[in-house]
Amino acid sequence: MAPKTKAAADGSGLVEMAWDPITRIVGSLGIHTKIDFKQKKVAECYSTSSVFRGYSVFMRGKDPRDAHFITSRICGICGDNHATCSVYAQNMAYGVKPPHLAEWIINLGESAEYMFDHNIFQENLVGVDYCEKMVRETNPGVLELAERTAAPHAGEHGFKTIADIMRSLNPIEGEFYREALQVSRYTREMFCLMEGRHVHPSTLYPGGVGTIASVQLFTDYMSRLMRYCEFMKRVVPLHDDLFDFFYEALPGYEEVGRRRVLLGCWGALNDPEYCDFTYANMTDWGRKMFVTPGVVVDGKLVTNDLTEINLGIRILLGSSYYDDWQGQEQFVTHDPLGNPVDPRHPWNQHTIPAPQKRNFDDKYSWVMSPRWFDGKDHLALDTGGGPLARLWSTALSGLVHTDYVQATGHSVVITLPRTMTKPETRFEWKIPKWSNALERNRARTYFQAYAAAIALHCAEKGLAEVRAGRTQTWEKFDVPDEGLGVGFTEAVRGVLSHHMVIRDGKIANYHPYPPTPWNASTRDTFGTPGPYEDAVQNTPIFEENTPENFKGIDIMRAVRSFDPCLPCGVHMYVGPGKTVKQMHVPTGLSGLGG
Template identity: 80%
Template structure:
C-alpha cells in the first residue's frame, strides 16, 4: 500500500437554505487532485410535525401540513387531501379534481420558473462565471448560440448577461412571469402558498367559464414564454459540456430516481387503496422507480410498501420494539415497522459529530427486496420525466411518452407558431441534466394544464359544476397520499383512531435528497453527488467559491438557497492511506 500526503481543506457552506431546515454542506477538498474528497449534508432544524399532529382532527391535517413549507405548502395540502380522501372513502367530483390539477400545474410553473431563472440561473450568469471561470466567459462571448433565432440572444455570453441578477433582461422577465403563474394558482385555489379553497372531497372554488378564461389567458402567455426558454437553456447547458470537457461528472451519481406521480385522472382515480395500482398508473405524470436506467415498477402499492425510514447519522432514538400501528395494508400485504405508518419520532438533540450523528434529517430509503436504495428526485423534474418517458403510459395530444422520450406539443400563441419539444432520456443523472429537466418540465406542466382546462370547461358547459363531495370521518382508518412536490416525491401517511390522528408522517423530497449517511453507511444523494466530483473552478484555494459544489446542491432544488455563508479552514494537512487510484477502484 502506497502512502501519499495530500492537503485536504475543510470547507463548509452553512446555511445554503433557510426553508424547511437549515441546510449545510461540509466538505474536504483536495486541491492537488482537484476533487471533493468528502461531503456531509446537515440540517440544524427539527420540525416536529410528526409529533404535534397527534391528537388533531384529521380534517385539519391539510391546513396544518401546508405550513411545513412556505414555498410548496400547496403540494403538502394537496397530498394531505389525497390521504384524507383515502381514509374517508370519498371521491371528489371530476371538476374538483381538474381544478386541483390546474392549481398544481400552476405551482410547478411558478416555482420552477422562479427557482430556475432567479436562483439557479445566477450560478450560470455572466457575473458568477467571470468570478469563477473567466476563461469560460471569454469563450462564451465568442460562441454563437445555436438557437438564437428562437430566443433572441446571439451568443452564449449574451445569455449569461441576461441572467445577471436584477440587471439581466431575462432575469427581470422571469420575475414578471412568476407573478402571472402565482395569479393562475390563486384563481384555482384562492390563495398561495396555503390554499384556502382546497379540502378533502374536492374544492370550494366556484367554477365558471370566466374563471377558466382568466386562467387560460395567462397560461397562453406562459406557453409563449416557454418557446423561448427551452431552446435558450439547451444552448446554455450544452455549452458547458463543450467548454469544460468532463463537466458531465459534476453532480453525477448512479441513476436511482424516484417519482410518486402527479395529476390525477378523475375518470379513473377513486382514492381507494385496493385500486391504487390502476389509478396510479393513469396519472398524467407516471409514478415509478428507476434504477440504473431501468424502470423497476410503476405500482404505487409496491412503491408504498417499499418505503423505509432509517436513522444512522440522524439525531433520533430508534423505535424498534414499539407499537405497530398498521400490520397489514388494505390488500393484506405486511407493512414493515420502518414504514411511515409505523414510525415513531424520538428526537435526541446532541452536538454535531460529522463522524457520528450530524443531521436532523432522517434517511428515507426504498427497499427493492435486496437493498435499501438512496433514491433521489433529480430535483423533481428529472425523475418525473424519466419515469414517464420509460413507462410510455401518457398520451393526451399535448404530451406523449414514447419509451425513450417525452414529446411536448405547444400550440400556436400570439407571436409564435406551434412548437414540438422533445425531452430525451439523458446519459447522466447529473447537475446539468437536473437543471435541463426543470426547464422541460415547465413546458410539460403548461401542456398538461391546457388539457386540464379543456376538461374543466367541458364539465362546466355540460352543467356538471359540483366541485365537492360530502364525507364522514371514520372512527378508525388509514390513508396515504402520493404526489410530486415541486422538488420531487411527496407522501403523507395517516392513521386515525377514535376519530383523531394517532400517527401522521409527511415525507417531502428534502429528506430523500438531503438525508445523511444511514444505518448501513450509505450516503444521501447530496453527499453522494458532491463527493468525488471534480473541480473546474479556475480560482486557487484562497479565492475558491465552490461554484461547482453549489451548482450540484442547487440542481436538486433544496427549497430556496437564500443565504450562503462560507467557512474556509486553515488547510489542515491530512495523510491519505491509499492512492487516488485505489480510492477510485473502491468506489
C-alpha cells in the first residue's frame, strides 16, 4: 500500500483543486487533488468516473454471436479492440480456429488501429501539453531555454531547436500537429481496408472475417503503411529530443507521474501458425503473440503465462458505487484445466450498482478496482498507457523475432525498411529507469514504429497466403449449449480481456475488462490507491504559476501519459481554492492521524 501524504505538522494548509473532466476525449474522468504549494507537490489524489455503462448487466441473455457487435459500442475510440477481444473469447467458447489468412487480416486491422490512435493521441491530444503555447503559460523559463537549445536530431526531423518542436505541436497552427491529422486519415483507411468500418468493424466475426482478400487489398494497405514508416522515421527522433530536453531543463522531472513498476500486458496480435484459441494450449500460443503478455513487477518479469494471468485477476469493489456479490451464484468453480477459479474472478462477477453521493472517505467512483493476485498481494497493475507495458514485457521475454522486430531480453529493436526519401532505419527501445509520465509517452512513440514493423510482417504473410491460393477467411462453427471463453488482447491504452459464460445457448455472464478500470481504479478494499491516484500523489509541481493562476500542467501530464479514455473536454474547476486546515500533531503521535 502506498503511504498517504499528510500536510506538514506546523499547521500549513493544503489546497483542494479538481480537474473534471481532465482529458480531451469523451469527458467523465475527474482528478481531485489536495496540493501542498509550500512543498510544491501533490499530497492526495482521487480518480473519479461519473458514468455507469452497465454492459455486463444487459449482455446477459443475449445470443453469444452478437457479443462483438454489442461490446464494440463500449467505446467510440477503441471499439474494434473490444470487437476483436470478444471474437477471441467466442472462438474459444465455440471451439473454432479461423483460417490463417483471417488472422493475418485481423492483425493488420489491429496494427492500423494502434498506428492511428497512438498518432492522434500523441500529437493532437497529449502533445498539446508540451506545445509552445502551453509551456509559455506554465513554464516560461523552460521555453526560454528551449529557444536556445539545438535539437540533437534536427537532421532527421527538420526542427532546429526544441522550441521549434514545441511550436510545431501548437493546436491547429502547428506544422507537426497538422501533419499528424493527415496521418490519422490514411491510417484509418488502412483499418477500413481490412475490417470494413472504423471503429465498429463490419467484417469481423467469430471464425474469421468477411473481408475479400486480394493482391490489390494488400497493395492498397502497404502503400499507406510505407508512408507511415517514412513518417515514423521523423517522429521517433523528434520525441526523443523533446522528452530528453524536459529531463535536462527540469532536474527531478522524472518524478512527475512516477510510480512503482507494476505493469500488466495481456499480449496482442496472434500468430495463426500457433494460435488455436483453445484454453488448454493458451499458455503456449500466448507466448507466440507478436506482443508478448507479461506481468512486470519492480522491473522483473513475474510471468508471461496467459493461463496464470487469467487466474490471477481479481475484481475488488473498494471505493466504487457497487454492492458486493458475496453469496451470489458462482458461475465457474474451475477452469477447463481443473484449476480453481476465485469468486472474485470476472467469470464469477455480479454487477450490482449502488448509486450514492460521492464521498472521498468512502465511495467516490463508478470504476471498480481490478487487481492481479500474485499469491500474496493484490497488485494495482497499470498499463503504462499501453505501450510501456507492451514493450517492457516483450523486451524481457525475448520471444519475438521477425525480420523487422527483435526482442533482446533488455530492449526491442525495430527495423523499418527503405522508404521514398529515407534509408532503412533502426530504432532500439531500451527498458527505462522509471515508469513515469515521460517514459510512458516515449514508449508510445516507439510502439507506433513497432506496430508498423509487425504490420509489415503480417502483410507479407497474408499476401503469401493469397498468392498460394489459400483465400478462405472464415470457418463455420456451432454455438454450444454450455461454454466458457476468455479473450486476451491489448486495447490501444493497454490490457483488455473479455470473459464469457454460456448456458442454454445464451450468455449467462459477460464481463469485459479494458485498461480504464485498471488505470482509473479507486482505492481498493485494502486501501491501495489506483494507478492514476498513485502516479499523481507525491508528484512534484514544476509549474511556475502562483496558486491563483495554477493550471496543473504537471498533474495533467501525469494522468494523460496513461492515455486515459473515460473522458473529453478540457474543462477545469479551481475556483478560489479551498484551504484544508489540519491540526497540529504532537511529536511521537503522528502515527495516530491528524
